[in-house]
Amino acid sequence: xxxxxxxxxxxxxxxxxxxxxQKGGDANSTGATGDTIKVGVYGDLTGQTSSFGQxxxxxxxxxxxxxxxxxxxxxxxxxxxxEDDQGRPEQAKTVISKLINQDKVQAVLGEVASSNSLAAAPxxxxxxxxxxxxxxxxxxxxxxxxxxxxxxxxxxxQGSVMAKFAANTLKxxxxxxxxxxxxxxxxxxxxxxxxxxTKQGGKIVAEQKYAQTDPDxxxxxxxxxxxxxxxxxxxxYYGQVxxxxxxxxxxxxxxxxxxGDGWDSPELWKLGGDALKNAYISNHYSAENPAPExxxxxxxxxxxxxxxxxxxxxxxxxxxxxxxxxxxxxxGTDSAKLKEAINQTKDFAGVTGRITLDGSRNAxxxxxxxxxxxxxxxxxxxxxxxxxxxxxxATTGSTNTNSNSNMNSTAATNTNTNAVTSNANATK
Amino acid sequence: MDTFVQQLINGLTIGSIYALxxxxxxxVYGILRLINFAHGDIYMVGAYAGFILATSLGFAQNPSVFxxxxxxxxxxxxxxxxGMAIERFAYRPVRRYSKMxxxxxxxxxxLLIEYLFVxxxxxxxxxxxxxxxxxxxxxxxxxxISTSQILIFVVSILLMVLLQWIIYKTKIxxxxxxxxxxxxxxxxxxINTDFVIAFTFALGSALAAAGGxxxxxxxxxxxxxxxxxxxxxxxxxxxxxxxxxIPGAVLGGLLIGAAETLVVGYGQYVGxxxxxxxxxxxxxxxxxLLIRPAGLLGSNVQEKV
Numbered sequence: 001x002x003x004x005x006x007x008x009x010x011x012x013x014x015x016x017x018x019x020x021x022q023k024g025g026d027a028n029s030t031g032a033t034g035d036t037i038k039v040g041v042y043g044d045l046t047g048q049t050s051s052f053g054q055x056x057x058x059x060x061x062x063x064x065x066x067x068x069x070x071x072x073x074x075x076x077x078x079x080x081x082x083e084d085d086q087g088r089p090e091q092a093k094t095v096i097s098k099l100i101n102q103d104k105v106q107a108v109l110g111e112v113a114s115s116n117s118l119a120a121a122p123x124x125x126x127x128x129x130x131x132x133x134x135x136x137x138x139x140x141x142x143x144x145x146x147x148x149x150x151x152x153x154x155x156x157x158q159g160s161v162m163a164k165f166a167a168n169t170l171k172x173x174x175x176x177x178x179x180x181x182x183x184x185x186x187x188x189x190x191x192x193x194x195x196x197x198t199k200q201g202g203k204i205v206a207e208q209k210y211a212q213t214d215p216d217x218x219x220x221x222x223x224x225x226x227x228x229x230x231x232x233x234x235x236x237y238y239g240q241v242x243x244x245x246x247x248x249x250x251x252x253x254x255x256x257x258x259x260g261d262g263w264d265s266p267e268l269w270k271l272g273g274d275a276l277k278n279a280y281i282s283n284h285y286s287a288e289n290p291a292p293e294x295x296x297x298x299x300x301x302x303x304x305x306x307x308x309x310x311x312x313x314x315x316x317x318x319x320x321x322x323x324x325x326x327x328x329x330x331x332g333t334d335s336a337k338l339k340e341a342i343n344q345t346k347d348f349a350g351v352t353g354r355i356t357l358d359g360s361r362n363a364x365x366x367x368x369x370x371x372x373x374x375x376x377x378x379x380x381x382x383x384x385x386x387x388x389x390x391x392x393x394a395t396t397g398s399t400n401t402n403s404n405s406n407m408n409s410t411a412a413t414n415t416n417t418n419a420v421t422s423n424a425n426a427t428k
Numbered sequence: 429m430d431t432f433v434q435q436l437i438n439g440l441t442i443g444s445i446y447a448l449x450x451x452x453x454x455x456v457y458g459i460l461r462l463i464n465f466a467h468g469d470i471y472m473v474g475a476y477a478g479f480i481l482a483t484s485l486g487f488a489q490n491p492s493v494f495x496x497x498x499x500x501x502x503x504x505x506x507x508x509x510x511g512m513a514i515e516r517f518a519y520r521p522v523r524r525y526s527k528m529x530x531x532x533x534x535x536x537x538x539l540l541i542e543y544l545f546v547x548x549x550x551x552x553x554x555x556x557x558x559x560x561x562x563x564x565x566x567x568x569x570x571x572x573i574s575t576s577q578i579l580i581f582v583v584s585i586l587l588m589v590l591l592q593w594i595i596y597k598t599k600i601x602x603x604x605x606x607x608x609x610x611x612x613x614x615x616x617x618x619i620n621t622d623f624v625i626a627f628t629f630a631l632g633s634a635l636a637a638a639g640g641x642x643x644x645x646x647x648x649x650x651x652x653x654x655x656x657x658x659x660x661x662x663x664x665x666x667x668x669x670x671x672x673x674i675p676g677a678v679l680g681g682l683l684i685g686a687a688e689t690l691v692v693g694y695g696q697y698v699g700x701x702x703x704x705x706x707x708x709x710x711x712x713x714x715x716x717l718l719i720r721p722a723g724l725l726g727s728n729v730q731e732k733v
Contacts, residue, residue: 047551048651086551181703208692209703213657215445216647218438219692220702225570226431239553243649250564250574251434270555271649 036079037072037333039064039323040099042110042120047087048212049237051265052112052312056134057082058305059316060109063324066300073327081105089119096120100127106333107132109319112312113237114138114185121148130326130339134319135261135284135312138188142361147339149361151319151350152284153387155185159192161282161367161385162233162258167200169369169383170256170280172230176206178220178244180236189235189260205229210240217244221251233258238265242272249275256280264310269377276374282367284311285352286381297351308378311352318350364390430569435693436686441577441646443685444584448639449662450669450677451591452632458608458672459628460523462530466514466537467636468659470507473541474637475650476549477503479556488557496559500583500641504634511633512626520622545652553651556644576646587638588678591631595674600627608672657706661688664713670726679724684709 041060043053060080068077081103083095092111099105100123108124108131111117117136124131125145133141133150137158142148166172175197180186194204205227208220221244224232232248234241234257241263248257257279264283268276287298287308297317301309309317325348326341327333348355353365366386370379449471456464481502482488487495518537522529560579564572595601606614607624615621643658644650665684669676688709692702700708716723 044551046546048553048653050550050552086546209701211657211703211706213654214705215442215643215658216438218441219435219689219705222431222434222438223693223696223702225434239649239651243647246648250562250572252564252570252572267552267555271553 035075036077037107037327038079038081038103038105039320040081040083040096040103040105040108040110042083042085042092042095042099042108043112044087044116045082045084047085048239049087049113051238051267051310052135053084053087055265055310055313056110056112056316058301059134059309059313060320062297062301062304062313063317063320065304067320067324073324074332078324085111085116085120087113087116089115092116092120093123096123096131100124100129105129106335107323107327107338109134109316109323111136113183114141114188115183117141118144118184121145124148128335128339130323130335130342132319132323132342134315136185137261138184139360139362140184140188146343146361147335149342149345149357151322151352151355151363152315153365153367154362155188156192157387158260158282158367159189159194159235160196161369162189162260162280163193163196163200163202164385165280165282165369165383166231166233166256166258167197167202170231172202172256174203174205174227174229175231175233175258176208176224176227176229177204177233177235178208178210178217178224179234180240181209181211183237185260185262186235190233193233193235210236210244212237212240214240216247218247218251221248221253225251225253229255231256231258235260235262237262238268239271242268242276245272245279246275254278261311263372264312264379266307266310266377269374272374274374276372279372280382281370281372281379282385283370283379284365284367285314286368286370286379287314288379288381293349294351314351318348318352318355321350322348322355366390430567430571431693433567433571435689437571437573437577439686439689440682441580441685442689443682444580445639445643445658445681446662446665446685447678447681448584448587448635448642449659450666450681451588451674452636453663453666454669454671454674454677455604455628455632457666458674459604459611459625460519460530461527462519463534463663464519464629464632465531465534465659465663466541467632468655468662469538469541470511470514470633470655471636471640471643471659471662472545472650472652472655473510474503474507474633474640475556475644475654476545476640476652477506477637478641478644479554479650481506482557482559487559491557491559491561493560496645499559500638503641504637507637507640508630508634511629515626515629520625542652542656549652551652553649556648556650558648559645562645574646576642580642580646583638583642587635591635591674594631600624604628661706661709664709668713668716668723670723673723673725676723676725684712687712 043056044050045053064078085092085095112135114136117133118141121144125147130147135152137152137155139154142150177190179190206224210217210220234244241259245257259281261283263281322345330337330341343357343361345357355363358364364387366384368384369382371382373380452467478499482499518533519530522533563575566572603619603624607621661684665680666677669680688705691700691708692705
């Protein structure tokens with residue numbers, strides 16, 4: 001008798017938890033009718049990198065709220081359907097199928113991690129549903145097909161930015177790399193950093209890999225310590241890099257640590273603390289930029305969610321705005337027309353810079369280098385690096401890029417024009 | 429030389445953690461012939477229990493030796509209670525069915541704990557508070573050892589000695605040995621086998637929780653799925669040493685820890701990239717099972733039919 005009772009309890013609780021998940025996922029989609037545009041958002045809301053998914057969701061939410069408050073797009077309101085993929089590629093594929101086939105969304109925004117976007121993109125491509133990834137930087141993501149685009153720069157540029165910065169600003173001659181073996185993002189950055197750093201006359205003296213599940217990273221770090229590099233490049237996600245930084249300092253390795261946008265999370269400070277001194281990352285925007293449209297965004301985001309938006313939130317905000325703009329230009333959500341409109345996005349003024357999609361549906365934008373400031377838990381603006389062929393705007397007059405002369409006096413004298421060789425198409 | 433010593437220290441640190449967890453696998457197997465797949469998750473539960481204790485009792489703000497000891501013992505007690513509860517409500521009801529039933533229950537239990545914690549705490553890694561000041565002591569050359577590493581060695585050795593004492597010098601230890609020898613005969617001799625089994629689960633879970641808190645001190649990041657790979661490697665350590673054999677579990681744990689660290693440090697010179705860290709543990713397992721099926725210290729007993 002007790003056994004039956006226990007079994008019933010268990011079954012009910014299982015159903016109950018499903019019910020909760022369902023409810024969370026569909027909360028925003030109720031009442032979707034013919035006069036609304038359904039947009040799917042998917043990301044890691046509960047997994048290892050859940051701060052990425054939460055920021056993305058919030059950024060999109062803010063953009064959509066603003067659009068709807070202003071009367072929607074072509075008179076139609078946008079409704080969001082949010083799905084959680086727990087940061088797992090196979091799950092990303094499942095939830096995007098659900099969004100497209102069950103919820104019948106007209107466009108999809110997501111994912112952050114390139115490995116997850118790569119798993120999901122073929123589903124969108126096959127169903128001919130436009131997908132804009134706000135922040136997946138691996139070049140392979142948009143190579144999946146013409147329905148996949150992004151509003152961020154790609155790893156060949158991001159990796160070369162850090163290599164340039166290491167060689168020119170930090171005057172590093174030797175570098176070591178410790179990368180995440182499971183992530184396409186990390187693999188891409190490792191490759192392009194190596195390429196550019198060698199070209200700049202530097203030498204990669206050690207390369208190590210870690211798995212996200214490794215119980216500690218001291219083995220890899222000890223192996224790197226032997227070669228005594230000037231800088232260590234750590235292309236990874238915040239959960240691991242914070243601990244790597246901590247253990248590197250414990251081993252007496254006090255050289256500068258370099259990273260990418262995967263470090264950008266409020267959680268980073270709690271995990272890494274003081275070990276994050278003397279570290280720099282490449283990123284999409286700086287929340288310190290005094291340009292009014294950026295400060296406006298930061299203020300509205302903070303009012304709504306209580307935290308300073310990280311670059312993932314800013315990119316998600318831009319992605320949603322770009323999508324809305326494309327729907328307006330396409331005159332509706334006919335998928336072929338919408339795809340064309342997205343791909344023709346030109347000079348769109350976003351908070352992360354002017355967005356123009358190139359022939360491979362990648363945004364060509366400058367990157368900022370930020371210095372980590374663990375005592376204030378924030379990123380300090382250091383310099384802006386432009387892709388080759390893009391001229392930095394005049395420092396007078398506020399622009400969307402981060403080269404405002406008021407921001408940082410040293411940055412202004414640096415002229416900020418480290419043009420970086422853009423090998424955007426070299427990875428085919 | 430100093431690099432080698434450093435790698436050895438790193439390896440033995442993780443090895444000690446594997447050993448602490450492996451003890452739980454091996455004790456439960458010794459008594460019930462059950463591989464308790466939820467054991468790795470108890471290690472995670474222990475780390476979370478420590479996290480909750482340390483933050484709610486205020487030890488996170490003012491680190492002290494007292495705070496650390498309370499957190500360590502508190503989380504061991506909580507994990508012991510959870511281990512006993514799992515045995516009572518999940519394994520005992522199905523114990524009289526086939527071994528396979530219990531095994532599947534254990535796998536289900538493991539998934540239940542993992543995703544219950546994801547549901548409650550979220551999957552994002554949480555920073556574990558520093559309960560004791562962490563300093564680095566220079567041994568010689570560039571070789572250093574941190575206080576959290578010393579702590580892992582000292583506490584795990586103490587716990588292992590304590591375990592030996594419980595098993596060989598106390599009445600309950602004698603009962604445990606009797607049950608592991610033959611459960612039914614032990615029952616006939618008037619031993620309360622249900623109690624002995626529950627006690628074994630409590631003991632194993634407490635050791636795993638200690639491992640969880642010590643790891644969290646060393647690598648201050650906890651997340652709900654941290655027990656999967658670590659638990660699996662501890663299981664390999666238990667099998668490697670000879671499952672059911674307590675010194676074997678310790679030896680196996682230290683060997684696996686040292687082996688994977690040395691692979692990262694020196695594997696590249698012999699053509700094994702550092703990414704093979706995890707694969708090496710399992711490769712060693714396969715090799716040992718081929719050569720000595722009972723494990724390094726396991727006695728080769730013919731299965732009675």
